[in-house]
Amino acid sequence: MIFSKKKITTEYTVEQCTKCGTLTKRKFNHGDVLFATLLKCASCDGHTRIEKIFGETVEQ
Amino acid sequence: MNFTNFDLDQLFSMGDDSNPLLMIVWILPIILFVFYGQQIQLFVTSREIKKGLKKLDNFREESRTELINYVKNNLKVKNDPVKKIDKFLEYFTIMPVDMDPNGIVDKVHHTVRSREDYTRSHVKSLSPEMNDIELNKIQTLLEIASSLQMIYKIVNHMFLTAKKQNNYPLILPLQMLLPFIMEQAEAMIEAIPAFKSDQPVGDGIGPMVVGKMMLEHEKETIAFQTSLSKIDFEDRKLFLLKAEGPASTVGRPADGLEKIMSENKIDAIIMIDAALKMEGEDSASIAQGFGAAIGGIGTERFQIEAVATTNNVPIFSIVVKQSVKEAITLMTEDIADTAEIVRLQLNEMILENTKSGQSVVIIGVGNTSGVPQ
Ligand SMILES: [Zn+2]
Numbered sequence: 001m002i003f004s005k006k007k008i009t010t011e012y013t014v015e016q017c018t019k020c021g022t023l024t025k026r027k028f029n030h031g032d033v034l035f036a037t038l039l040k041c042a043s044c045d046g047h048t049r050i051e052k053i054f055g056e057t058v059e060q
Numbered sequence: 061m062n063f064t065n066f067d068l069d070q071l072f073s074m075g076d077d078s079n080p081l082l083m084i085v086w087i088l089p090i091i092l093f094v095f096y097g098q099q100i101q102l103f104v105t106s107r108e109i110k111k112g113l114k115k116l117d118n119f120r121e122e123s124r125t126e127l128i129n130y131v132k133n134n135l136k137v138k139n140d141p142v143k144k145i146d147k148f149l150e151y152f153t154i155m156p157v158d159m160d161p162n163g164i165v166d167k168v169h170h171t172v173r174s175r176e177d178y179t180r181s182h183v184k185s186l187s188p189e190m191n192d193i194e195l196n197k198i199q200t201l202l203e204i205a206s207s208l209q210m211i212y213k214i215v216n217h218m219f220l221t222a223k224k225q226n227n228y229p230l231i232l233p234l235q236m237l238l239p240f241i242m243e244q245a246e247a248m249i250e251a252i253p254a255f256k257s258d259q260p261v262g263d264g265i266g267p268m269v270v271g272k273m274m275l276e277h278e279k280e281t282i283a284f285q286t287s288l289s290k291i292d293f294e295d296r297k298l299f300l301l302k303a304e305g306p307a308s309t310v311g312r313p314a315d316g317l318e319k320i321m322s323e324n325k326i327d328a329i330i331m332i333d334a335a336l337k338m339e340g341e342d343s344a345s346i347a348q349g350f351g352a353a354i355g356g357i358g359t360e361r362f363q364i365e366a367v368a369t370t371n372n373v374p375i376f377s378i379v380v381k382q383s384v385k386e387a388i389t390l391m392t393e394d395i396a397d398t399a400e401i402v403r404l405q406l407n408e409m410i411l412e413n414t415k416s417g418q419s420v421v422i423i424g425v426g427n428t429s430g431v432p433q
Contacts, residue, residue, distance in 0.1 A: 009390060011259065011390060012393075014396075030257060033306055033430060033432060034260055034271070034430055034431050034432060035431075036432075052391075052393070052396040052397075052399075053259055053260055053390075053396070053430065054260075054390065054391045054392055054396045055254075055259075055389070055390035055391065055392060055393075056392075
């Protein structure tokens with residue numbers, strides 16, 4: 001249709017440090033699974049865990 | 061040209077009603093609409109439906125291609141899978157006769173289970189070394205493709221029948237239903253990417269809440285593709301139940317519950333699920349209620365209600381409202397954010413409805429794609 005806009009969904013992953021609670025939002029990488037423990041936290045010696053995986057849809 | 065002595069009456073011969081030419085101009089459309097009105101409406105409506113039909117045909121083709129490409133690119137298939145997949149897409153299910161409703165649930169249950177088991181074993185035959193996650197994924201993609209195939213066929217059938225018989229009333233229900241059908245079909249086609257890349261969908265909010273509580277606790281498989289953890293919370297014993305993630309499955313929570321209840325004394329059941337929001341309701345709003353919150357064909361709910369009734373255990377529910385599309389496509393941020401709130405409400409609900417020393421079963425209902433435990 002002429003009036004329908006193209007929708008683009010961007011996938012995000014949010015990591016949270018299990019120790020200090022710092023949240024980091026980044027683009028989703030293939031292989032990311034919810035609750036997976038990942039790398040060392042940037043601000044302390046804790047580990048980050050994936051808390052959320054979601055999509056944001058914008059109309060263009 | 062002189063516009064001032066413009067005579068309207070003269071131009072349209074309004075003062076003179078004996079002009080036969082003018083009478084025809086007036087009467088012809090009336091006759092046309094009286095006798096051919098339906099055909100004209102049929103013509104206008106068919107154009108609209110044809111557009112929808114074209115879209116549905118594209119969806120059907122797209123989902124089939126996606127499935128075939130996925131199988132070809134990601135699995136070690138021995139023979140060409142196209143023929144086999146096309147055969148799967150054509151499978152139909154005949155629901156049991158309901159003239160005598162006695163025992164109908166068991167019959168429906170049996171039919172649906174057999175179909176599931178049958179498709180699973182046949183999908184597996186495509187590539188015998190396929191793991192369970194891949195198997196579930198292909199089953200989900202197959203389900204999407206065959207549903208779209210079925211939708212297209214039914215809509216096309218209704219449309220062609222109405223056209224063939226030049227029957228306007230026959231096309232009316234189709235015209236009314238088409239927007240709903242299109243919404244469903246569009247949701248299904250947009251669901252493919254999330255399932256293909258093992259991402260959580262909106263329906264996975266229940267498993268997400270329960271899965272997080274199960275982390276770092278011992279897990280056992282209590283029923284087919286269904287996982288159980290027993291944890292302690294504020295002097296109460298919690299039985300956490302969810303489908304086994306991160307594969308795309310809804311598990312068999314009713315079977316799991318039955319088994320738990322046969323071995324333990326349970327004082328309450330709490331179910332967390334996604335629910336369809338009504339038009340005008342906010343997406344990702346949370347509601348609490350009474351009764352079993354679980355979708356599907358109804359057999360699981362029947363089984364849960366039956367076991368709760370026999371044991372005289374109340375069922376409470378927490379639902380997260382969302383649209384059809386949100387439920388089966390990649391989870392939105394709003395829905396993901398409710399996980400924490402639902403968790404808090406769940407804790408409150410446990411404390412309010414049980415005494416210390418009692419046991420509660422908590423079921424995270426929904427598709428557990430991309431949601432481990
Ligand atoms: Zn930290």
